[in-house]
Amino acid sequence: MRTMATTARAFQPTLLMIAWHSLRRRAGAFVASFLAMFLGATILMAFASMLDTASAGDATGEARNTLVTMATVVGGWGLLLVVFAVTSTLTLSVRQRGAEMALLKSVGATPGQLGRMIVGEAAGVAVVAALLAVPPAMLVGRGLLGLLHGTGQVPDGVGYAFGPVAPVMGLGITFASATAAALITARRATRVRVTESLAAAETDTVRMSRKRMVGAGLALALGLNLAVVTATVMRGKGSDAMATAGQADICAALGLALLAPVIIRWATGLLAVPLRALGVTGELAISNLRRRTARMASIVTPITLFTGIGVGTLYLQHTENAAMDAAGLAKTAEQKSIETLNFVVIGMIVLFTAIMLVNTLVAATADRRREFGQQRLAGATPAQVLGTVALESAVLTVVGVACGTVASLFTILPFAIARTGSAAPDGGPGTYLAVVALAAVLTGATAYGAARKAIRPAAVDAVAAS
């Protein structure tokens, strides 16, 4: 009994040491989480520095309002996306190390110890990422203020300030969201028993948790609420409807992204017949989509956010422009500047989701080296492996784009009703097609490139190294 207690105590520093070595030796596994945190912290701090600017740079009245609104509204949405992205990449990296976790458990690590290890790693990465994000955040913040100066919303006399709010918020939020995400991930990873761990690492058909369903329901309800408010309360109130309409698609996209595992399974069932007709590569794609839904869902998430927010905002602006034209009104300087700002802000969010897409896809594909090796040893040529990946990507793109399109309608339709009285949005199909094409190219090219790299080593070596 006594020896056991001593061993357990001695094990604490050991686990910290493992966490540290894990970070150093397997930096690759943490790149995705690091990037998500780094970019997230950059965006968060850039917007939070508007608060610093507002209080330090003696801005008053309207200018002060603009700065505070920008920081809170946009920063708030940024925060949500960052938490989402960090959770998604962290889950991925922990899942990739399922075998390592099982090994640690089999040599006697308790779930609590493993949990502390996962959380410790995430917290370490978060601090480094947030600190490194300070210089780029200052640059972006300066750029934002420059834009506000240029459009005359903030007088030139108001100078840029960084701190104390921005670094405190940036560091605090990145650290808190990483730790929270790690806690959620760790609970899930450590609850499984040793014998199941390895099996779970190979296939993940785990049912969606109740919490996830509730989260999805809440996000969709909020999105629907915003849509209804836009179409009814904000009807005839002109440009003000943009505020509620612009947020509806983000809510809806988040909700649908949470439902992704269910939607993927459903879509795979629907597409099974045409996929099977394509032969063995189609069949392999089906089984991967069905039995690795959690991993596939982490790829669908950024596609959904990218398409939903991108399409929603662009058509929102199209409709607004058309309404102004119809009323025979020329845009005031302020309206023009709001338009520019809209595009900058949304551009940043869309860019973030695009980077998340590439990031997640690269991490998820690199992890499949062993699986590709097994497929090749079973007699698959490189072309057949890449063909399977291409089909999977196609299905994921279709699912993500479909979800994103539905989400964008939460913004587009109500705003058109509020602004023009008819549900038909303005702007031709060109914009939509361009966004969809971009999503497809990003997904396809990244998946193809990452898969090519993953099949470069000889199949026997790929299978041996785990």
Next chain:
Amino acid sequence: MYGGEGNRVTALDGVSLSLPTGSFTAVMGPSGSGKSTLLQCAAGLDRPDEGRVFVDGAELAGDGEAALTRFRRQRIGFVFQQFNLMPTLTVMQNVTLPLRLAGRRADKAAARAVLERVGLGDRLGSLPSELSGGQRQRVAIARALVTEPKVVFGDEPTGALDTRSARDVLVLLQEAVQVYGRTVVMVTHDPVAAAHAGSVLFLADGRIVGHLVRPTAEQVAERMTHLADEVERQRAQAGV
């Protein structure tokens, strides 16, 4: 069956051997003796820097992985220590996969017959993660045999199994030779496993240093114990 192996100094050096159809050969040797390289070159998984490989009269040639894959598909089956089954496919799907990848009809009846032969006729819909190690290896054997290959290569096929499952696997390999006329080459470090083969080749420092026909486990173990002395003696004779 195959011959002409000249490889990197470190792995294989001037090894040349040919194995008759319908033979069961075990390859033994200490770690680093080159036995895995020999197997991988012979099986078309790796290409020797020098030397040629023939399987069933056809030379392993052609550029690129796709060409090698096509060559292997028609003639070679594999069984690995770590099974290497596709985790997302069922037992039945795993066994028919090589046929499907080769563009051949997935003969379900034939696949079922092979799976029944290895004693897994009732687990067709299971995933590999739901099976024991011994069962997984039997699926791997069924997968290796379903394409009716000329040669089946085993890389420590019993290395991850308990004695009883190992025996089942070895009996299945023997059956493939005796009943179905396949040629089996198996790398192993277990004298008991080697004793199931018709003959044993001993490899050390990338050279063949010994040969036993109809071995018993005791003979194999004895030979392995004195392998180092033997290598020393042969070196002295060669005047190195």
